[in-house]
Amino acid sequence: MPYSEKLVDYFENPRNVGSLDEDDADVGTGTIGSPICGDVMKLQIRINGHEKIVEAKFKTFGCASAIASGSLATEWLMGRSLDEALEIKNANIAKDLELPPEKVHCSVLAEDAIRDAVNDLREKMKKAAEVTEQTAEPQPS
Amino acid sequence: MKKRIYLDNNATTPLDPRVLEAMMPYLTDKFGNAASRDHSFGWEALEAVDRAREQVAALLGAEPREIIFTSGATEGNNTVIKGLAEMYADRGRHIITQPTEHKAVIDPCRYLDKHDYRITMLGVDKYGRIDLNELRDTITDGTILVSIMHGNNEIGTLQPIAEIGKICKEKGVFFHTDVCQTFGKVPIDVQEMGIDLLTLSAHKIHGPKGVGAMYVRRKNPRVRPKPLLHGGGHERGLRSGTLNVPGIVGLGMAAELCGRDMATESKRLTGLRDRLRDGIMSGLDMIFLNGHPTERTPSNLNLAFAYVEAEALMMGFKEIAASSGSACTSASLQPSYVLRALGVDDMLAHGSIRFSLGRFNTADEIDHVIERVIAVVKEKREISPLYEMAQKGIDPRKVEWKVH
Numbered sequence: 001m002p003y004s005e006k007l008v009d010y011f012e013n014p015r016n017v018g019s020l021d022e023d024d025a026d027v028g029t030g031t032i033g034s035p036i037c038g039d040v041m042k043l044q045i046r047i048n049g050h051e052k053i054v055e056a057k058f059k060t061f062g063c064a065s066a067i068a069s070g071s072l073a074t075e076w077l078m079g080r081s082l083d084e085a086l087e088i089k090n091a092n093i094a095k096d097l098e099l100p101p102e103k104v105h106c107s108v109l110a111e112d113a114i115r116d117a118v119n120d121l122r123e124k125m126k127k128a129a130e131v132t133e134q135t136a137e138p139q140p141s
Numbered sequence: 142m143k144k145r146i147y148l149d150n151n152a153t154t155p156l157d158p159r160v161l162e163a164m165m166p167y168l169t170d171k172f173g174n175a176a177s178r179d180h181s182f183g184w185e186a187l188e189a190v191d192r193a194r195e196q197v198a199a200l201l202g203a204e205p206r207e208i209i210f211t212s213g214a215t216e217g218n219n220t221v222i223k224g225l226a227e228m229y230a231d232r233g234r235h236i237i238t239q240p241t242e243h244k245a246v247i248d249p250c251r252y253l254d255k256h257d258y259r260i261t262m263l264g265v266d267k268y269g270r271i272d273l274n275e276l277r278d279t280i281t282d283g284t285i286l287v288s289i290m291h292g293n294n295e296i297g298t299l300q301p302i303a304e305i306g307k308i309c310k311e312k313g314v315f316f317h318t319d320v321c322q323t324f325g326k327v328p329i330d331v332q333e334m335g336i337d338l339l340t341l342s343a344h345k346i347h348g349p350k351g352v353g354a355m356y357v358r359r360k361n362p363r364v365r366p367k368p369l370l371h372g373g374g375h376e377r378g379l380r381s382g383t384l385n386v387p388g389i390v391g392l393g394m395a396a397e398l399c400g401r402d403m404a405t406e407s408k409r410l411t412g413l414r415d416r417l418r419d420g421i422m423s424g425l426d427m428i429f430l431n432g433h434p435t436e437r438t439p440s441n442l443n444l445a446f447a448y449v450e451a452e453a454l455m456m457g458f459k460e461i462a463a464s465s466g467s468a469c470t471s472a473s474l475q476p477s478y479v480l481r482a483l484g485v486d487d488m489l490a491h492g493s494i495r496f497s498l499g500r501f502n503t504a505d506e507i508d509h510v511i512e513r514v515i516a517v518v519k520e521k522r523e524i525s526p527l528y529e530m531a532q533k534g535i536d537p538r539k540v541e542w543k544v545h
Binding site: 008014017019031032033035036037038040041042060062063064066067112116 | 448449452453456476491523526527543
């Protein structure tokens with residue numbers, strides 16, 4: 001078996017599989033990869049009022065390493081702020097799962113999906129803030 | 142781990158105990174060198190080699206002296222392609238083959254391409270079959286060799302070998318076919334099929350690894366490739382090196398066993414293959430067959446499982462040994478070049494698995510495999526974002542992806 005026990009565990013019993021509603025204001029969605037390359041990861045996060053991640057879900061089309069990387073990433077995301085979420089690097093995931101060299105790109109996929117999800121959520125928050133500002137302006141009488 | 146099931150017989154096969162039994166004396170008491178003409182140790186070794194030569198020739202409709210033993214099909218293919226190119230360079234420097242050949246044919250051709258030979262890759266249709274008209278039109282005065290395999294190792298598709306042989310004969314070019322996947326499984330006759338050179342290997346037919354054979358035609362026309370290995374002049378000077386007597390004996394016995402009940406065994410394997418296909422397809426939607434629906438080797442089933450990736454599936458049913466030429470096992474993430482040549486969609490190529498059957502597979506095993514494959518595909522589809530999209534009516538092929 002070329003894979004570590006931990007990788008096999010996260011592949012066979014993936015944590016946090018699922019989907020959140022993309023349209024929710026407190027949900028950020030990242031989708032990275034392509035079916036042409038053979039791996040696609042969708043990663044979603046939900047934050048609470050204090051901007052801590054309270055929920056993380058993923059789905060992966062890809063090999064065992066890609067599935068395990070996505071699953072591990074969702075676990076690590078829980079309780080982090082968005083800035084802290086961006087501190088998760090592919091190298092940490094690759095090391096923790098003992099990914100073989102040819103599978104390191106799977107952990108890159110997870111890092112990119114996190115960044116994509118955080119960016120998506122920040123865009124949403126920015127837009128929401130703009131809308132609030134506009135509506136908060138006093139109306140000319 | 143639960144009892145393992147081996148469905149990777151197109152990669153290699155377990156040795157048949159009867160083959161091992163035939164080989165044993167030549168690994169122990171009868172250890173002689175077949176080239177030792179001065180004593181009985183050599184004579185008995187030579188006798189065994191001659192018998193194996195007859196056993197292999199009988200399955201090909203060839204004369205025993207047209208059989209040259211090698212270390213396997215890679216050596217055979219290299220000898221045929223490079224040896225012929227060198228021998229007949231003054232006649233022409235053009236070779237025709239196809240993109241779905243084994244690497245042991247493609248890479249020697251690439252090598253020649255870098256040494257002032259011209260290689261033409263014929264097109265293949267969606268089943269992996271060449272177009273005979275294209276072949277006819279591609280042969281020129283400078284063409285020396287056409288190399289087209291009989292049965293494909295990944296997708297099982299059979300080529301119309303007899304028709305190809307006929308065209309080559311009409312045009313006066315040599316015809317080579319790699320029969321690793323069909324030797325002993327599908328009838329082959331070098332006369333009827335117009336084959337000038339043929340390569341095969343023992344370990345695909347429950348024989349030992351490290352031994353194979355070439356058929357090299359001696360008349361109408363006489364073919365004379367230059368040898369790859371120079372030395373003691375064994376095997377009519379075409380392949381120097383002390384003969385692997387136990388291996389050769391094993392190849393001979395394996396060939397004889399295949400020949401004995403080829404018709405019934407072929408029917409049995411085809412039955413198991415179709416049982417596996419129908420069983421999986423009746424339990425799942427969006428499953429596609431790779432390769433030709435009917436013109437395929439009895440042992441090969443190659444299925445594409447939409448929305449899931451092949452390596453993840455095989456890790457899911459670990460007790461079942463199958464193969465995926467398409468898994469992202471390399472950093473390049475390239476799916477199988479064979480499926481690519483057929484124009485198989487990339488997502489499907491990444492989700493393709495080859496199940497290949499052999500002599501020791503049973504119907505019970507097939508039923509277990511059906512059950513497990515269906516369960517694991519369902520499980521992996523549940524965690525696939527592509528499947529989720531498809532459920533929502535989105536075609537993953539039409540999405541703009543952010544490639545990482």
